[in-house]
Amino acid sequence: MSPPPVRTNLDERMAILRGMMDRFFQMVHEGYTSTYREADRDVAFQESMELRSDAAAQAEHLAQELLLVLSLNQPLLSDLRIVAASLRSLDVLERLARHARDIANARRDWAERAKEGANFPIGISEGLDSMHNDVLELLELARACFVKQESVPVERILELHSSANKVFDETLEALLEESKSKVAGREGRMLLVTIARRLERSAYNLMRLFDLWNHAQTNQWIRFESMAHED
Template sequence: MAPVRTGLDERLEQLQSQLVDDLDEVRRIYALSIASLVKLDVGNVDEVIKARDQARKISWERTGDILLVLSLNQPMMGDLRMISTILRGADTVERANRHARDISMISQYLVDEVGIGRIPETLSDLIQKMADSLDRVIHVIAESVNDGTETDIEDLTGRWDDISQIWESCQEVISSTPGKDIGSKAGRLNLFKAISRIERTGYNFIRFASYWHHALKNEWISIGKQ
């Protein structure tokens, strides 16, 4: 007896469309969190925190949608790869929203508790460059999910290498900057935490890109240095 796939393609397309919407939204929220850090402008912190709570609820809804697809159909192996990848994507987006929240809360802490008015320009420029590369990674992935096509592996590899190298440069700047310019030990530790959140978000999306390739081609690849 043939597997029941009635309407499965349409449901998978709907799940992909939802993931694209979630990717676009996390790009917007992450940009707000980065702005709060590089400028120490905490005006949008509450919006980022609320977005993280909303993202958690949406992640639960997406998981329910995926389970519904499984219960209504008998997906074949290729379908299962795509379904598990979309589930991975929902988790990756939720983690990115969590990291964005952490970055914004660090910005709030630096302003309210540490009392610094700005971070060194060299560091803020590096953080912005790292964030720009991350945004490009998410954009490339969103386009691929929207079109149902492979990602630009060369572009993603270059962006991930940039993120990794800039992350190391940020650590050097934070370590060598005088305490009075960076909020002493508390400021230094929190800035280390913030840049590590950005790096981890990039890593998670690069891993998702590998899963996406596997869903389409049934082969595993390694993108950049992981």
């Protein structure tokens, strides 16, 4: 019978990395929040550019640290799944930072149109706010999984993803029904579609991340995003 793998300092290293990932999750969560809610759209866009740059640097640094774990230790298959899922989470967090930048840019452009009398439809605005809140909660739940090693809260993530998808579909339908004068013409509608699409993509990417974390913990593949559509 072969000896067990050497785990010298592996648990300690992973604990340190979880702390680093916690700060990364927090940075993206705070940035995704502030760049959306900041009243000054120019300030929000500048913050989103800084978030995008910081997220890219942090993702690269953490990726190197995770790969170092593989080279210095002999992790079990369960450890390898966690490392693989963690590496994927870095890509998702960096992607959310890009989404935040795109949203901030679209909202800044919309603010310029508002100065010319463009009207932001209240129903669409409320829908986008709802999607944004859904994404933030999904992000916090993912943080609990990767940092606190919690199991995927399946029922809640399905509710949130279904909510985000429903509002996304309703937003696109509402934009088709709006007259050009109400939403600043085709260009204005495209800005609103961009915001809605980035929020929808953020939710989708987080759902795929839950797939990976569940696989890391259980060694079973479940497509939660598909389950949400089935409901």
